[in-house]
Amino acid sequence: MAEEEDEPSVSEAAFSLQNITITDDIKDDYQYEEVSADDDASLHEDDEDLTKALQTIQQQTEDAQVLALQSVLTSEKSVAEIPQAMDDFFSNFLVRLGMSRTLDCFQTEWYELIERGMLTVEDAGLVPDVYTRNQQLETENLILKKDLENYKHSVNKTEEALQKMQRERDFHRMHHNRVVQEKNRLISDMKRLKAHYASYEPVLKQLSEKYQNSLTQKMLTSLERDKAMGQVTGLQAALDSLESGYTKKIPETKGHDCTRKKEFQGPTQKALREARQQKFVVVASSSCDPDEDAEKMMGRRDLKDSEFPVDAEGTPSLEQAKEHTQPLKYGQYQLSSILKVHDFAVSCLALHPRKKIVVSGGDDRLWKTWGFPDGNILLTGEGHTDWLSGCCFRPSGTQLVTSSGDTTVRIWDLSRRGCILTLRGHSRAVHDCSWHSCGDFVASASMDGTSKIWDVNSERCRYTLRGHEDSVNSIEFLPFSSTALTSSADKTLSLWDVRTGLRVYTFQGHVHSCNHATFNKKGDTIASCDSSGVMKLWDMRKLLPVLSIDAGPHPANQVSFHRSGDLVALASSEGSVKVLYLSTGQLSILRGPGVEVRCVRFHSQDHLLSAGADGRVCIWAQ
DSSP: OHHHHHHHHHHHHHHHHHTOOOOTTOOOSOOOOOOOTTOHHHHHHHHHHHHHHHHHHHHHHHHHHHHHHHHHHHOSSOGGGSOOBHHHHHHHHHHHHTOHHHHHHHHHHHHHHHHHTSOOHHHHOBOOHHHHHHHHHHHHHHHHHHHHHHHHHHHHHHHHHHHHHHHHHHHHHHHHHHHHHHHHHHHHHHHHHHHHHHHHHHHHHHHHHHHHHHHHHHHHHHHHHHHHHHHHHHHHHHHHHHHHTSOOOOOOOOSOOSSOOOTTOOHHHHHHHHHHHHHHHHSOOOOSSHHHHHHHHTTOOOTTOOOOOOOOTTOHHHHHHHHTOOOOOOOOOEEEEEEEOOSSOEEEEEEOSSSSEEEEEETTSEEEEEETTTOOEEEEEEOOSSOEEEEEEOTTSSEEEEEETTSEEEEEETTTTEEEEEEEOOSSOEEEEEEOTTSSEEEEEETTSEEEEEETTTTEEEEEEEOOSSOEEEEEEOTTSSEEEEEETTSEEEEEETTTTEEEEEEEOOSSOEEEEEEOSSSSEEEEEETTSEEEEEETTTTEEEEEEEOOSSOEEEEEEOTTSSEEEEEETTSEEEEEETTTTEEEEEEOSSSOEEEEEEETTTEEEEEETTSEEEEEEO
């Protein structure tokens, strides 16, 4: 600060000397001498003396500035420690007080005395350190006062923040105490419930064992009954032939018919049919409507109800399907073409049983039938109010069933190009649907944890399959039988007898939610996949897993068997289709557009279809 105050004083002194003016208004004790106007020589000499004096003062000012700058650059001591000159002290003092006229007089008289030699700088001396120190102390005092005010302001803010944090602490402490009390209460309730459950666990175990034994006995009894009925039918036909005097050949059945034929019904067969009808009335089965249960308990049935198929050994249609299974044509699949079918994600694919037609459903609430492989759109169906989740052709190829997130199942007549039946009964979204090989029954799987068996002829729900603990994600009929397969988010697969609505067997082995399960063409193997990308194969005869493939970690959405049974395709969320060759154990990865693959189907002998979240269908060919 001393340096800042010294430099302006010198410059201001030089500036004031260059602009000295004397007016009549100035009153002081100095005696001015008169100069005659005729004395030009004396005036000229005075002007020269004044000019020299100004030059000397300016030169001294410049030297002082240079010396001050050098002292600042070279001195190791601070500027505040160097004593200040007395003239600079007075000049700075007057400047600070705003006394400009007094400053001009002081500087005029000071430099005149120095110029005349009557006064030197050494005579004036230096300012005592006490004055300089007082100025420094005053400056520091002002700075400290400002800091004190800032600190007080900061302390006030800190006190407010502390009080706010204390209030929040008290609130959280009270909330924590309440949570601890609730936790202790829940722990005590859980302990009480566990003790209560432990008392019932032995009884539940015994009942479960009895239930499994009863189901096994029931299946064996059903098989024996069906065999006996077949034998009685044959014996009755032979007896009628003998009575008529010639041997009548029993016609060979070319297809599986779900309705009972009324020919060759002797007394024994009629008795068996009546006993079966009485058993159907007595057996407790799950119904879609409480009123229907009441009717069944009273022995009343809808006259339009269809007969459930009978699981007879050596079914001609099943044997024919096994004989016509073509051998696998080995070769790697290559991407043949990509078809833009839907505007949004495609969620299901189904193949026409007789023609080269494919139906697809998507998140745009539409189903479309299109020709294979050109992709020309043939029909478009709209009526669902939410995304489509499943679709399936009737075995005759004349009708179509679809399931949707709007909790309904709809049946469409392709010749009429419209919906002919809407099945309602699920409380949440329907995930899948399937048509029985006889064409009289439709199955649906829902997010509400149940599956339903619908009778197309009587247009009502015959049974509700209950037993899964979570959403049922897929359902499929075993070809030419009365068995249905379901997969669920409770990590299990289940086999159901659709004639009674009871669960026959449960497959356990997946550790994540099961997304889909399907039979092969022969019906002796099951393929399933889960949300971690694991695919498993199960033996239907031994009811055991035979193979497990980890194709994760991305979820697997759907599996499909090749008609030969030697290939299994897997739709993966990572944007690829994975094909497993069962004969060699090789897993081939087919990469398409790179979006999530929702569904996959084998078409004909050497083509594979896959649909993804971008609304496109990829056709792969060998």
